[in-house]
Amino acid sequence: MNRFLALLACWLALASIAHAQGAPAAETLAGDTPRATGAGTTFTAPAGWTLRRAGDLVVLDTPEGDSHVALLDVEGKSGDEAVASTWAAYRPEASPLAPRNGWDERRLYEYETSPNERAVVYAVAVRRGPSWLIALVDATEPTFEKRGSQASLLMQSLRPKGYERESFAGRKAHALTPKRIAALKSFVAGGMQALGVPGVGLAFIDGGKVVYEGGLGTKQLGTTDKVDANTLFIAASNTKAMTTLLLAELVDAGKLRWDEPVTQVDPSFKLGDAATTRQVLVKHLICACTGMPRQDLEWLFEYRNATPESSIAMLGTMQPTSRFGEVFQYSNLMAAAAGYLAAHVIAPAEERGAAYDRAMHDRVFAPLGMTRTTFDFRQAMRGNYAKPHGDDVDGHPARARMDLNYSIVPVRPAGGVWTSAHDLARYVQMELANGKLPNGRMLVSARNLLARREAQTMASEDMDYGMGLTIDRRWGIPVVHHGGDLAGYHSDMMWLPDYGVGAVILTNSDPGYVIRGPLLRKLLELLFDGRPEADAALSAAITQYKAQIAKARERLVVPADATEAAKLAAHYRNASLGTLDVRREGNDWVFDVGEWHSVVASRRNDDGTISFITIDPTISGFEFVVGVRDGHPTLTIRDAQHEYVFTDASAG
Numbered sequence: 296m297n298r299f300l301a302l303l304a305c306w307l308a309l310a311s312i313a314h315a316q317g318a319p320a321a322e323t324l325a326g327d328t329p330r331a332t333g334a335g336t337t338f339t340a341p342a343g344w345t346l347r348r349a350g351d352l353v354v355l356d357t358p359e360g361d362s363h364v365a366l367l368d369v370e371g372k373s374g375d376e377a378v379a380s381t382w383a384a385y386r387p388e389a390s391p392l393a394p395r396n397g398w399d400e401r402r403l404y405e406y407e408t409s410p411n412e413r414a415v416v417y418a419v420a421v422r423r424g425p426s427w428l429i430a431l432v433d434a435t436e437p438t439f440e441k442r443g444s445q446a447s448l449l450m451q452s453l454r455p456k457g458y459e460r461e462s463f464a465g466r467k468a469h470a471l472t473p474k475r476i477a478a479l480k481s482f483v484a485g486g487m488q489a490l491g492v493p494g495v496g497l498a499f500i501d502g503g504k505v506v507y508e509g510g511l512g513t514k515q516l517g518t519t520d521k522v523d524a525n526t527l528f529i530a531a532s533n534t535k536a537m538t539t540l541l542l543a544e545l546v547d548a549g550k551l552r553w554d555e556p557v558t559q560v561d562p563s564f565k566l567g568d569a570a571t572t573r574q575v576l577v578k579h580l581i582c583a584c585t586g587m588p589r590q591d592l593e594w595l596f597e598y599r600n601a602t603p604e605s606s607i608a609m610l611g612t613m614q615p616t617s618r619f620g621e622v623f624q625y626s627n628l629m630a631a632a633a634g635y636l637a638a639h640v641i642a643p644a645e646e647r648g649a650a651y652d653r654a655m656h657d658r659v660f661a662p663l664g665m666t667r668t669t670f671d672f673r674q675a676m677r678g679n680y681a682k683p684h685g686d687d688v689d690g691h692p693a694r695a696r697m698d699l700n701y702s703i704v705p706v707r708p709a710g711g712v713w714t715s716a717h718d719l720a721r722y723v724q725m726e727l728a729n730g731k732l733p734n735g736r737m738l739v740s741a742r743n744l745l746a747r748r749e750a751q752t753m754a755s756e757d758m759d760y761g762m763g764l765t766i767d768r769r770w771g772i773p774v775v776h777h778g779g780d781l782a783g784y785h786s787d788m789m790w791l792p793d794y795g796v797g798a799v800i801l802t803n804s805d806p807g808y809v810i811r812g813p814l815l816r817k818l819l820e821l822l823f824d825g826r827p828e829a830d831a832a833l834s835a836a837i838t839q840y841k842a843q844i845a846k847a848r849e850r851l852v853v854p855a856d857a858t859e860a861a862k863l864a865a866h867y868r869n870a871s872l873g874t875l876d877v878r879r880e881g882n883d884w885v886f887d888v889g890e891w892h893s894v895v896a897s898r899r900n901d902d903g904t905i906s907f908i909t910i911d912p913t914i915s916g917f918e919f920v921v922g923v924r925d926g927h928p929t930l931t932i933r934d935a936q937h938e939y940v941f942t943d944a945s946a947g
Contacts, residue, residue: 321347327448327753334368335456336428339756341445343621355449357442362415362434364449369427374402374420377427389420390842393835395828396451397458398423403839407850409902410920413933415439423455440935441588441616444623447755462771463823468794471501475821482817482829483800484511486810489837491692494522494681495810496716496801503727503795505720514681514803516694524717525667527680528801529700530786531779532627534712535581535763536747537659537722538634542577542762543743544658550640553578553746557632561639564632565611574619580633581763582751586615587626588936594628594706596872599890601705603635603647616936623752623760627709630763634708651708662738663725665718672701675713681803683783685912688853688896690844692804695913698891699782710779716799723790723797726775748775770819778811782913787811789818796822805913809836851908855884855897859905863921864928867941875919875930875941886919893917 323345330340333351340346345356353366371377374389392401404418415434420427430450432439439446454460469475476499483495494512498505510522545551557564557575566572571585579585590613594606610628617624638650652670660668669675676697683695703711714722725732729741748766750759757768767774776789785808790797798818800811813836817829860877867875876887883894886909893909900906900920907930909917919930919941927943 321345331456332366332368332428334426334428336366336368337452337454337456337458338366339448339452341442341448344445344449357434357438357445359435359438362438362442363432364446365429365431365433366453367429367431369429370425371427374400374422374427377422377429378402378404378418378420390839391835392419392839393828393832395832396453396460397455405843405846407901409900409904410906410918410933411900411902411904413437419450421453428453428455436933437616437936441624442622444752444754448753451756460771461826463819463825464771466823468791468796468822469824471499471506471796471822476507478821479798479814479817480507480511482833483810483814486813486833486837487512487802490804490806490809490840491686492802492804492807492810493684493692494526494803495807496522496524496526496528496681496799498524498716498720498723498799500720500723500727500790500797501795503724505724508716508720510716514679516684516692522681522803523679525679525715527667527669527675527678527713527715528786528803529683529703529710529779529781529784530712530714530719530788530801531703531710531781531784532630533714533719533777533779533786533788534708534710535630536777536788537655537712537763538630538637538708539581539747539762539764540739540744541637541654541659542580542633543739543747545637545640546577546743546746547740551577551637553743557636561636564607564636567610567612567614571615571619577633577636578746578751578762580636581630583623583625583754583760584620584752585624585626585629586617586619586621587613587624587629588616589625589627590934590937591627592932592934592937592939593871595699595702596888596890598702598705603631603638603651603705606705607632607635607647620752623754627706630709631706632708637708648705648707660718662732662736663718663721664733665714665721668712668714668718670704670707670711670713672697672704672713680713681784681801683913684804685783685915686805686844687912688851688910688915689848690841693912695783696891696911697782699914700784702890703781710781714801716801719786719788719799719801720797723788723799727790727792727795727797770825774815774819776815778808780808785811787814789815791822794822806840809833809840812836850898851896851910852898853896853910854882855895855907856905857882857884859897859921860884860907862928863907863930864943864945866944867930868944869939869941872932872939872941874944886917895919 324340326342328340331337343358347354355364369377389402389404398421400422402420406416408414413436417432419430493516498508508524514520555577634651635647638647641654642650685695687693730739730744747762754760759766779786786801788799813829813833863877886895893911893914895907896910898906905921907919919932922929930941
């Protein structure tokens, strides 16, 4: 059934229920507000959203009015039947989720839509005993992306009536003994094997001291070259916390203030919106709270001639998509501007990239003993480093190229650092010591170190974002952490400030991200005798990851449909993303944007359009939808909130 007809049928059914029981009462929430369904399932309704009730049905609408979450308690024999009774217009396929928050069973139902619809449609079914709660999500991509933190607050706060949350507050932590360390290593190794991740760098800290550092697996698929504690990986967005550490040192030195307008420090700083520009203080540059959206395609496509200066200038072309401080929106370019602001303060006459690199080495890496940590790709790849990997179109682990990762070089304060388990553990030790080095010297004051952990915006339930750091209080104790993701590299660093405990994980394959969250849960379980949830969470995440690849593969034509590919122009251009060339290599069709290239698959969408999708490992997932403008072929690519149309270059 056509997606629009299915939605119409579903919402007409819901509307008929509302009509039969009277017009639904509506309330617009002034703040995040605890509420409950008729059967007693508790949840938090996000600020600014409107809540409507019609009998047992609860519908929450985003402020934009184009995205909705419907909640309904249902008695059913299975999750499929419960969802079907709520959303009878669909016959979905379900993926398992690990039980949590008091639910005995959780299932996710994802619905395929055509790319031009720009829709997000899925259902979550959660069961306690014989009763199900069904949550239907019917949203537009732009709204759901920018309000993702609020949607996460709502969905993660769903709990059955009477459920008491697990808390580790006040508990004494067990020591990370060799037996517990072995359990953590075994947990990671099991995830690696199931996901085909070749190598992992790993470190654990207890009592402020490193109790394990080393590696699992290999630096490259098919070799015996082992990962060790000094093997370098790209740590990606973990760099952001190191950048704000540099800012904290400058605040200590009186060269900056957290509450100082950025334009007073650097008059050249400019966003696409003048009012937002004036509001940005130094502390807002890496707070994900300014309303500036994630707009990464422009620097991911056009980086060959990019510089720190041109990257900062790109901010002047970008517009906020939410009000200042309203929602969590991650911006890599804003984070890059933070690092280059520090460089400008330290060496105003010097090229910002070189000044930033030297400042980070002299003021962060060297004092911490991070002797191998660098931003220099050539230096990193001359020695002991882990090579990137990803899954091929059929879900098989494969070696990948480095091409896409060079895009981070011009914006490296946001995610360009190469580091090892040994070096990153030294950084975490300093965080646990509130700025003190092993020799007793203070690298940075505790006051300004901790200012980076102050909540700037809500990221999810009990989870706030500070300055390049996430503060997580789901378990009644603060856990500080941050992840990092680039092509073929996924990492995390995490620590418990009240217990002197921390961990570092660095992986060299795209599915490595699946291990990170469950590892944190496993660490907490071993420390506090927590409920045994980590193994099930990892197993469910692996199953879901593989199911998503398999489901996507069903619709792909590989090699790409030659008849459809032959209709494409040879050369395309977009003002923001540059050029795109189409060529045939044997039976394959290749899209080449200059900086990187990939073989593409084709797919016929439900609305009759044709998409070409990159499938090379780590470069997979860029989707280009075929169209026509003024009689000439076009290719359209989108992120969640932006659209870029490549036009036939020969059309002028």
